Amino acid sequence: MKDEVTREERLDNLKGMGCSRKRVEDARFTQGKGNYVDDIKLDGMLFGDFVRTPYAHARIKNIDTSAAMQVPGVLAVLTAADLEPLGLHWMPTLAGDKQMVLADGKVLFQGQEVAFVVAEDRYAAADGIEAVEVDYEDLPVIVDPFESLQSDVVLREDLVAEDGSIPDGAHGPRTHPNHIFTWEAGDKQTTEEVLANAEIVAEESMYYHRTHPCPLETCGCVASMDKVNGKLTLWGTFQAPHAIRTVVSLISGIEEHNIRVISPDIGGGFGNKVGAYPGYVCSVVASIVTGKPVKWIEDRMDNLISTAFARDYWMKGRISATKEGKITGLHCHVTADHGGFDACADPTKFPAGFMNICTGSYDIPTAYLEVDGVYTNKAPGGVSYRCSFRVTEAVYFIERMIEVLAIKLNMDAAELRRVNFIRKEQFPYKAALGWEYDSGDYHTAWDKALKTVDYDGLRAEQAQRIEDFKAGKTRKLMGIGLSFFTEIVGAGPVKNCDILGLGMFDSCEIRIHPTGSAIARLGTISQGQGHATTFAQILASEIGLPADSITIEEGDTDTAPYGLGTYGSRSTPVAGAATAMAGRKIRAKAQMIAAYLLEVHDNDVEFDVDRFVVKGAPERFKTMKEVAFAAYNQAIPGIEPGLEAVSYYDPPNMTYPFGAYVCVMDIDVDTGVPDIRRFYALDDCGTRINPMIIEGQVHGGLTEALAVALGQEIAYDDMGNVKTGTLMDFFLPTAWEVPNYETDYTVTPSPHHPIGAKGVGESPHVGGVPCFSNAVQDAFRAFGNTHTNMPHDHWRIWKTANELGLHG
Amino acid sequence: MSKKMHIKLKVNGKDEEFLAEPRELLIYTLRERLNITGPHIGCDTSHCGACTVTINGKSVKSCTMFVAQADGGDITTIEGIGGPDDLHPLQEAFKEHHGLQCGFCTPGMITRAAKLLEENPNPTEEEIRFGMAGNICRCTGYQNIVKSIQAAAAEMNAAKEAAE
Ligand code: FES
Ligand code: FES
Numbered sequence: 005m006k007d008e009v010t011r012e013e014r015l016d017n018l019k020g021m022g023c024s025r026k027r028v029e030d031a032r033f034t035q036g037k038g039n040y041v042d043d044i045k046l047d048g049m050l051f052g053d054f055v056r057t058p059y060a061h062a063r064i065k066n067i068d069t070s071a072a073m074q075v076p077g078v079l080a081v082l083t084a085a086d087l088e089p090l091g092l093h094w095m096p097t098l099a100g101d102k103q104m105v106l107a108d109g110k111v112l113f114q115g116q117e118v119a120f121v122v123a124e125d126r127y128a129a130a131d132g133i134e135a136v137e138v139d140y141e142d143l144p145v146i147v148d149p150f151e152s153l154q155s156d157v158v159l160r161e162d163l164v165a166e167d168g169s170i171p172d173g174a175h176g177p178r179t180h181p182n183h184i185f186t187w188e189a190g191d192k193q194t195t196e197e198v199l200a201n202a203e204i205v206a207e208e209s210m211y212y213h214r215t216h217p218c219p220l221e222t223c224g225c226v227a228s229m230d231k232v233n234g235k236l237t238l239w240g241t242f243q244a245p246h247a248i249r250t251v252v253s254l255i256s257g258i259e260e261h262n263i264r265v266i267s268p269d270i271g272g273g274f275g276n277k278v279g280a281y282p283g284y285v286c287s288v289v290a291s292i293v294t295g296k297p298v299k300w301i302e303d304r305m306d307n308l309i310s311t312a313f314a315r316d317y318w319m320k321g322r323i324s325a326t327k328e329g330k331i332t333g334l335h336c337h338v339t340a341d342h343g344g345f346d347a348c349a350d351p352t353k354f355p356a357g358f359m360n361i362c363t364g365s366y367d368i369p370t371a372y373l374e375v376d377g378v379y380t381n382k383a384p385g386g387v388s389y390r391c392s393f394r395v396t397e398a399v400y401f402i403e404r405m406i407e408v409l410a411i412k413l414n415m416d417a418a419e420l421r422r423v424n425f426i427r428k429e430q431f432p433y434k435a436a437l438g439w440e441y442d443s444g445d446y447h448t449a450w451d452k453a454l455k456t457v458d459y460d461g462l463r464a465e466q467a468q469r470i471e472d473f474k475a476g477k478t479r480k481l482m483g484i485g486l487s488f489f490t491e492i493v494g495a496g497p498v499k500n501c502d503i504l505g506l507g508m509f510d511s512c513e514i515r516i517h518p519t520g521s522a523i524a525r526l527g528t529i530s531q532g533q534g535h536a537t538t539f540a541q542i543l544a545s546e547i548g549l550p551a552d553s554i555t556i557e558e559g560d561t562d563t564a565p566y567g568l569g570t571y572g573s574r575s576t577p578v579a580g581a582a583t584a585m586a587g588r589k590i591r592a593k594a595q596m597i598a599a600y601l602l603e604v605h606d607n608d609v610e611f612d613v614d615r616f617v618v619k620g621a622p623e624r625f626k627t628m629k630e631v632a633f634a635a636y637n638q639a640i641p642g643i644e645p646g647l648e649a650v651s652y653y654d655p656p657n658m659t660y661p662f663g664a665y666v667c668v669m670d671i672d673v674d675t676g677v678p679d680i681r682r683f684y685a686l687d688d689c690g691t692r693i694n695p696m697i698i699e700g701q702v703h704g705g706l707t708e709a710l711a712v713a714l715g716q717e718i719a720y721d722d723m724g725n726v727k728t729g730t731l732m733d734f735f736l737p738t739a740w741e742v743p744n745y746e747t748d749y750t751v752t753p754s755p756h757h758p759i760g761a762k763g764v765g766e767s768p769h770v771g772g773v774p775c776f777s778n779a780v781q782d783a784f785r786a787f788g789n790t791h792t793n794m795p796h797d798h799w800r801i802w803k804t805a806n807e808l809g810l811h812g
Numbered sequence: 813m814s815k816k817m818h819i820k821l822k823v824n825g826k827d828e829e830f831l832a833e834p835r836e837l838l839i840y841t842l843r844e845r846l847n848i849t850g851p852h853i854g855c856d857t858s859h860c861g862a863c864t865v866t867i868n869g870k871s872v873k874s875c876t877m878f879v880a881q882a883d884g885g886d887i888t889t890i891e892g893i894g895g896p897d898d899l900h901p902l903q904e905a906f907k908e909h910h911g912l913q914c915g916f917c918t919p920g921m922i923t924r925a926a927k928l929l930e931e932n933p934n935p936t937e938e939e940i941r942f943g944m945a946g947n948i949c950r951c952t953g954y955q956n957i958v959k960s961i962q963a964a965a966a967e968m969n970a971a972k973e974a975a976e
Pocket of ligand 2: 913
């Protein structure tokens with residue numbers, strides 16, 4: 005056969021790894037033809053919605069549903085009393101605690117689900133909700149975790165024994181009825197010794213405020229129990245459809261093969277859609293009770309006040325160093341506010357997630373971390389909002405401690421970082437708090453970043469600005485925010501990562517069709533990351549069929565292989581690896597077929613882009629397309645017909661993406677308004693699968709970081725009322741508030757990942773929050789500021805300026 | 813439940829006539845009564861713009877209008893802006909420049925952007941950012957949305973020039 009096309013053209017034709025392939029998802033979304041859960045409409049479908057408590061802590065004396073049952077269109081009102089005989093009034097949480105599905109005798113946070121009204125449509129459901137009468141007796145409210153640990157008020161009577169003793173929790177001994185766990189990592193005694201004998205010690209307390217992932221689409225589901233076949237179908241906004249199937253089976257008793265969970269298109273997740281919520285359970289029960297499909301969709305306020313908060317960490321740090329700035333030790337204590345139930349979404353053995361990555365990118369020989377989880381009258385959740393488990397907290401902590409130490413040392417913060425970075429030759433690097441970093445080249449990235457932004461020039465400009473400010477020539481200060489982060493993603497190795505006992509592997513199954521196209525199914529689910537585009541690129545490079553000829557399917561548990569889903573930037577590190585490995589199995593079989601067709605030994609052919617060629621005779625080859633056909637139409641001795649493969653990938657380690665960010669902002673001290681002049685983001689996520697998508701992820705993650713650092717929060721008053729329950733008060737930046745970002749990269753492939761990729765979706769958030777915050781704080785450094793808490797909204801910035809005496 | 817009202821609308825060029833409670837919000841009329849599910853719901857407070865449609869030549873957040881207020885109106889949703897055979901330049905540009913990720917904001921974004929470009933065929937970046945500030949996107953950080961709109965504007969202007 006003669007070959008007209010060049011190798012270059014054949015490569016381009018594949019649209020494999022490394023090219024900015026346009027997204028295959030976009031056609032339907034741009035034409036309004038996405039299929040999100042609220043778009044699902046089934047015959048006779050009913051609508052369910054919750055009666056929610058206005059009280060943050062109250063006993064429920066009575067629930068009267070009789071008037072609601074008279075409301076036209078209302079078919080049923082479920083309360084805990086209805087769920088109790090089924091054992092469904094409580095459900096297990098991902099964190100080893102349990103949580104009320106519907107209020108069982110008391111409520112623990114404002115917005116908690118009290119009753120579920122099922123009606124013909126949402127208007128009738130809303131009318132029904134109005135007519136349910138609940139008699140509350142209010143109890144003292146605790147919104148402060150420190151107060152909670154001192155208080156006589158017991159929030160969870162169910163966790164105190166009859167004799168008043170406090171049984172152990174899922175993560176060991178508890179010291180107070182409102183205490184959930186103490187979790188520690190590192191060497192306490194040595195760390196204390198190092199700190200006690202250090203030349204320099206800097207200390208700081210910081211609050212990483214409570215916030216919320218707030219994807220544009222809220223959570224929801226449609227449950228449909230087919231009583232004839234005994235099958236339950238559950239569509240929903242699930243970041244982990246298989247895990248949801250297992251959970252539903254475990255708590256409902258319906259056998260797992262009779263449950264089909266489908267995640268349709270998902271309108272953003274960012275961690276919000278990992279957990280299991282009362283709405284899912286109530287919809288399933290309501291469908292069983294009524295025999296009809298039941299839809300439940302949160303409104304925005306429901307979403308913000310009841311499902312999946314993030315952060316809420318009170319962190320206290322001490323960091324020691326030599327006079328020259330070499331860090332010698334780090335101590336971190338966290339008081340973690342988990343709300344009324346411990347529903348944090350973390351791997352089982354990590355109740356504080358991967359907070360023990362808090363030594364950051366630095367070679368810190370000795371460290372100790374202790375985290376105390378505490379109950380309060382706030383919503384449960386504790387999800388990883390666009391980060392791997394608690395990594396945003398960890399990185400914020402260390403990147404603030406570095407700045408505070410730089411102030412104490414009177415040293416440039418960029419230089420302090422440079423002298424403490426883990427050096428390239430130290431990888432794989434075993435950190436003091438237990439993790440083994442797989443790879444990194446921090447100095448190269450840092451130097452590139454500082455050079456690109458002309459760091460020295462910026463500092464000179466800033467010094468001039470301070471002069472001008474003092475001379476009354478300007479009212480604007482200039483802040484230079486730095487951050488260097490190391491993420492830990494790709495949970496994770498089954499030996500230490502599981503959720504509800506399910507190992508955190510992931511999977512891919514590939515079928516090659518006779519004419520040389522393919523379908524691949526995965527255990528993950530895209531929420532905007534573009535899996536249908538990028539996973540096809542990985543496969544295209546691995547098996548030599550064009551990405552355009554490969555369909556990627558996710559999210560249907562009846563067809564997709566088991567996987568733990570998409571969050572914590574785990575899709576590329578875990579499912580991406582499974583995809584490559586499954587592709588390699590295909591290739592191995594295809595090689596044997598090609599050898600047979602070419603009448604040579606298996607080892608005499610080699611793979612080249614889209615074909616197998618006879619070694620030393622490149623004019624003799626079989627394309628993958630030809631091989632695919634042969635797999636179905638020829639009887640090949642010793643080889644089964646067909647061309648399919650499946651891979652379950654258990655990663656040997658996490659991957660450790662990193663990056664260097666610089667933010668330059670001007671701050672008007674009289675209005676407190678920051679103007680972001682420049683934002684430079686260098687990311688190293690290892691092998692880059694699709695640069696266009698990586699850049700898009702960086703833009704999006706930085707914007708969410710901007711929101712969190714500069715204004716977004718879930719705030720409570722003393723009575724436990726949520727003060728930021730709508731988008732009126734909960735800050736989501738618009739195009740008007742957001743700058744243009746400069747993106748850049750270095751490439752340090754992961755040594756243990758089959759294609760060297762590390763995951764990127766969350767890095768910009770992890771690195772962005774401290775960068776924005778450091779910029780604000782840096783603007784005031786010359787005037788005596790060491791630390792102020794986020795979010796740095798205009799009022800708080802103004803207050804900082806005022807407290808520093810800058811308003812004359 | 814109050815008395816139903818007789819409503820007439822033109823939606824994407826098609827006449828619709830039905831009885832509806834006066835409290836019915838236009839977004840539910842579109843999504844649930846007429847099965848036009850392109851416009852989405854992202855909030856309860858008129859902030860997000862996921863529900864944006866065009867009514868009588870103006871961008872409107874359909875979650876904030878009763879269907880009774882829209883009576884007699886001429887409505888265009890994303891479905892009326894372009895389909896597989898007649899894609900709007902904005903629909904092409906959003907794909908070309910990665911102006912979307914999860915896609916949930918996209919129908920509202922494109923519907924609003926189409927109106928913006930009608931009102932101002934040559935917007936500056938600042939005018940685009942200001943003109944789109946009623947539409948929230950949680951995924952993209954807007955940079956590529958701005959780029960997409962700029963590209964579509966250039967494309968549309970070039971086509972207009974070529975036609976003249
Ligand atoms: S749904 Fe948010 S503005 Fe209409
Ligand atoms: S693409 Fe997800 S909200 Fe805009």
